[in-house]
Amino acid sequence: MRAKTLQLSGWGRRPVAQADAYRPEKLSEAKAVLTTTETSLLARGNGRSYGDQALNSGGVVMLTERLDRLMSFDAETGELAAEAGISLRDIQRLFVPRGWILPVSPGTGFATLGGAIANDVHGKNHDHVGSFGSHVTWIELLLASGEVKRITAESDPALFAATLGGCGLTGVILSAGVRLAKAPSNAYRVTERRIGDLTSFMAALEEARHNSAYSVGWIDGMARGAHLGRGVLETADFAPTSLPEQQKHAKRVPFDFPGFALNGLSVSLFNKFYDRRVPVTGRERTTYYSNFLYPLDALRDWNKIYGKKGFVQFQCVIPDVTAAEGLKWLLEEISAARAASFLAVLKTLGGDGRGMLSFPTRGYTLALDFPWKDASTTDLMRRLERITLNHGGRIYLAKDSALSAEGFAEMYPRLGEFRSVLEEVDPQGRFASDQSRRLKIRSAS
Ligand SMILES: Cc1cc2nc3c(=O)[nH]c(=O)nc-3n(C[C@H](O)[C@H](O)[C@H](O)COP(=O)(O)OP(=O)(O)OC[C@H]3O[C@@H](n4cnc5c(N)ncnc54)[C@H](O)[C@@H]3O)c2cc1C
Structure with a gap:
């Protein structure tokens, strides 16, 4: 698989950053991107975050848009398993006519499943159903070590909690399970x-x-x-x-x-x-x-x-x-x-x-x-x-x-726990973004 050098931005169209982009079509290719490149790496969904969160200047960006297959659906429990690059609107188009709906939707259907998990996105019904991560049952994560690990809140509580809203810094989400809700109508x-x-x-x-x-x-x-x-x-x-x-x-x-x-x-x-x-x-x-x-x-x-x-x-x-x-x-x-x-x-x-x-x-x-x-x-x-x-x-x-990095550290009280998880799963700091560097998410120094 060959990389293409791209100028990328978030939805706000600024800043713009250059990166080597790979667009894997199979999970094995996604793994190969990690093992055959050496610079910092970041997964990118549909680029619907606004600023520099899905940018990795001078590094590698893994575009997940072709990793968009549905894997299974359990009509008893509503649990859907899908690859991370599928967009929320594609999920809705397939399932709303069948009486199921994503319990949480951000204001755009173009966000991907991976992006929705990596920002633990919220909708207009947060008081009643919480955020996206509350409905995620498992995540298959490509770790910096090259290992692909299926994690749940029970099997790996710290890594799971770090990955929900973790801005892509714990690894590449390859696929996930999410529980859909019954939709009384469309x-x-x-x-x-x-x-x-x-x-x-x-x-x-x-x-x-x-x-x-x-x-x-x-x-x-x-x-x-x-x-x-x-x-x-x-x-x-x-x-x-x-x-x-x-x-x-x-x-x-x-x-x-x-x-x-x-x-x-x-x-x-x-x-x-x-x-x-x-x-x-x-x-x-x-x-x-x-x-x-x-x-x-x-x-x-x-x-x-x-x-x-x-x-x-x-x-x-x-x-x-x-x-x-x-x-x-x-x-x-x-x-x-x-x-x-x-x-x-x-x-x-x-x-x-x-x-x-x-x-x-x-x-x-x-x-x-x-x-x-x-x-x-x-x-x-x-x-x-x-x-x-x-x-x-x-x-x-x-x-x-x-x-500012100082403001960020003051606002997010569980940052210390997050840093400990990164230290364990990615000690070399393989996963990074322009935002993670600007906010010194990995470490204060
Ligand atoms: C019009 C509009 C309305 C919005 N409304 C809301 C709203 O109401 N509520 C809300 O919460 N958000 C909202 N958002 C923000 C949006 O839901 C999030 O930014 C979401 O993460 C975008 O998904 P994406 O797939 O485009 O991710 P990207 O923007 O491509 O990436 C965002 C982050 O997710 C990470 N990521 C993406 N895919 C993966 C993966 N497979 N593995 C690991 N990490 C990954 C990236 O590394 C990056 O850190 C809105 C955005 C727009 C443009």
């Missing part, structure tokens, strides 16, 4: 209502935690003063009956938007329009499952909207007790910066994940994009990092490209 009954400010939004999300299976808030990050935190709350439950199968083709963004197209005014107008779509009295609709779970996938390459310079995403979680204060500070800082961010996403999370570096903890998570301008964008990220730390929160590594 559609959701969605309620949308306008919310006027942050306090009301948090109260409405708190109520939704108890009353709805899914909830997500879309917030106008440009709103200020009395309107700070205004937006639209969507809550949803499965519809009682299915809709006709839908085979919609995604629209494409044909070119990079020029920088001037995105400014404070155009973004403010878009955000206001989004708010006003929903009547004051709210509205209800029944929609196909993928429209609700993956609304952004309807526009392929939407990351081009931010222009050639790309963008950064900031996502943090602030614990329940400090969330009101922390979110207010964050939104004030963001709107004052006039950094032209489209709608921010606000969701609740129910508790800690099983992974040592899992992002979720009980609290409120805020996520939003900023078009990359210059050093002032990094300065803004640092101010948001400080506010997050001051309120006991943490930043999500799947979205990050700007966090």
